[in-house]
Amino acid sequence: MTVAPLLLAAGDGALALVQTDWVAQRLRAAGIAVRVVPVHTASAGYSALRTAVAVGEADVAVHSYKDLPTAADPRVVVAAVPERADPRDALVARDGMVLGQLPAGAVLGTGSRRRCTQLRALGLGFQMVPIDGDVDARIRRVDDGEVDGVVVAAAGLARLGRIDRATELLDPLQMLPAPGQAALACECRVDDLDTEHLLGTVLDDAGVRAAVTAERALLASMAAACIAPVGALADVVEDLDDEGRVVLRLFLRGAAATVDDGILRSSATVPYSDGPYSTGPCSGGPYSDGEPTDAEKLGRQVAAELLDLGAGALGTDPALRGLGRGLMGNE
Incomplete structure (x- = not known):
């Protein structure tokens, strides 16, 4: 029995094609047959890719995560957030x-x-x-x-x-950097549980997903579009607890502009775990208490601190007024 290949939607432009091919190569290395399907995106960007998946023209859409709006699309789900490139x-x-x-x-x-x-x-x-x-x-x-x-x-x-x-x-x-910069988001139809499981198993990086979730929660809490003057970067880092054990923490830094183009900065950390003892004491790795990390709460916390500091009125550089939203690498 021949298994139909997984169809990956690729948008216009060299960068979109390279990103989609990167995902395709990793799926093929796992023994999964894939085919890249070109989708004409033009000014529609991520929306055209999502529509191609929603109507069945493709099974998976590969996005630059920073280009996606923070509001969820009920037609699709982010099934995998692969390893991240250099976010700088x-x-x-x-x-x-x-x-x-x-x-x-x-x-x-x-x-x-x-x-x-x-x-x-x-x-x-x-x-x-x-x-x-x-x-x-x-x-x-x-x-x-x-x-x-x-x-x-x-x-x-x-x-x-x-x-x-x-x-x-x-x-x-x-x-x-911009929230989600250098990360990819692989989306499939919300009711395609087989593809969601496959992508999650082969491609998903739990630490990157947590980091990007925190960054985008900060962005959403500040009600900013993806071109707004808000920067955020989260990392999973090692630390020592009060008993001298190595623990993992999710560390988030955020920055936002003021109305006079000043910069406000804030940061916070929370314990990190992607599941009970996934790298816990029995393995000799960092200790985990088994509680999943609330990355969204961390993002909202740092956003609240920035707003308290006076970042409610986001600055606008006069030289850049009139620019549209940044899509497909326009950041």
Whole structure:
């Protein structure tokens, strides 16, 4: 009996195709037959991919997680969040320069208010100009001398084989990435339990899922669209408890702009576990009390702290007014 291949919907653009192929390769390595189905997304972005899955034209949609709205779509479910690429932002600058080498007044291109606000907060005197287009188009702006540098997602550069163009990978202490940056979301129909189980078993990374859940809960709590000046990054880290045992904790950092383009920061941690003693004392690994991590609660906690600090009125860089929502790598 021939088993029908799993159909993976891939959106327009080089990055979307590379991301979908990355997922396809891992499924094939697990012995699963797959076929990539091109879907014309144009300005519809994630919506077109979801519709293709919902109507049965594909079984799975692969998204850049940061491009998805925080509101759930009742037609689909996120069945897997695979291992994450480097979540940092990257500088691509002329003459191989890093941020500290660029002169005051240097012109940096970015389509993101989040990046713009955090760059301004460094106090290095940069001028920011709005740019859009795919990764290669942005790099050409540097090569053609239109700007001194651009800031893009390191993951996008790496997935496209262009990470060698990065002149600096920006420390999250300087530049917190967008919530969900560098993570993928693999969605299937909400009633397709077999595919949901398969994707979860083969692809899902519980730690990455928890981290991205916390980041997106922060974003949702601040009622921000994915292009709003909010940064967040969560990690599962090791710590020692009061009895000297190694424990895992989910650590979330958040940043938000104020109305005058200042930056407010907050962070918090909670114990991390993806199940009872999954890496517990019997295995010699980090101790777990068996309680699943409430990543959403952590995100809401950090968001509440940022709002209490005065982040209720999100800043808007005048140079970037009028830009639409960032989709398919437009951050």
